[in-house]
Amino acid sequence: MPDLTTLGLYSGWIYEAIASSQKGRFNHAAPVGFSTKDQAFCELVIFKSSQTWQNIQSIGEFALNLTCDLKLFEKALHAKDELDYVKAEAVSVPVLKDADCVLELELVDTLDQGDRGKLVAWPKRIYGKLKSPPLNRAQTLYLENLIMETRVGLKNNRELKSRILENHRVIAKVAPDSDYQSMSRALLNRLGLS
Numbered sequence: 001m002p003d004l005t006t007l008g009l010y011s012g013w014i015y016e017a018i019a020s021s022q023k024g025r026f027n028h029a030a031p032v033g034f035s036t037k038d039q040a041f042c043e044l045v046i047f048k049s050s051q052t053w054q055n056i057q058s059i060g061e062f063a064l065n066l067t068c069d070l071k072l073f074e075k076a077l078h079a080k081d082e083l084d085y086v087k088a089e090a091v092s093v094p095v096l097k098d099a100d101c102v103l104e105l106e107l108v109d110t111l112d113q114g115d116r117g118k119l120v121a122w123p124k125r126i127y128g129k130l131k132s133p134p135l136n137r138a139q140t141l142y143l144e145n146l147i148m149e150t151r152v153g154l155k156n157n158r159e160l161k162s163r164i165l166e167n168h169r170v171i172a173k174v175a176p177d178s179d180y181q182s183m184s185r186a187l188l189n190r191l192g193l194s
């Protein structure tokens, strides 16, 4: 079974991808986050109200398309018919032609989480070459916090401070135990926000 180590994913971090799936004759795609604990299985938390959830539940297969091209994310949300698909080899659902790297996955477990569900899937095939590490939000959020920290008048600006705290919350969620999390914590300390 192919493992995920070649992708350079940190365990527990949440990366952004585009899930491709199928409903009947229709190709489908939508942005999703995914993580791995063990470099073997992928985990996703998906709203049960989404088409993606329904497709994966009914077919038991899907693909994660990795790209840093945000135009593809935008199309996957707002211009789905502009996406180009090609056939996968190991699964019966289509994959995105313009993805840099593709994980063809089989669903192995579904865990109920109220209005969402956790999907656990194993990669039957991984191919393509990443141009840069898969998208993770921690870097840009920490950068944003650094910029906000330099704003004149920050001390009395409640809105700015709550944005910094919210960014910190997300950094801890998407990049636990990372340098971004510890640097962000230090930033909160400097501002007396922790």
Ligand SMILES: Cc1cc2nc3c(=O)[nH]c(=O)nc-3n(C[C@H](O)[C@H](O)[C@H](O)COP(=O)(O)O)c2cc1C
Pocket (backbone or CB within 6 Å): 016, 017, 029, 030, 031, 032, 033, 034, 044, 045, 046, 047, 049, 050, 051, 052, 053, 073, 077
């Ligand atoms: C970058 C990004 C990441 C997302 N991650 C998730 C996710 O992990 N789980 C989820 O349920 N929705 C996620 N969404 C929201 C879905 O993409 C969105 O609800 C979409 O409309 C679902 O489409 P569908 O109903 O056609 O499947 C994300 C959106 C973006 C832009």
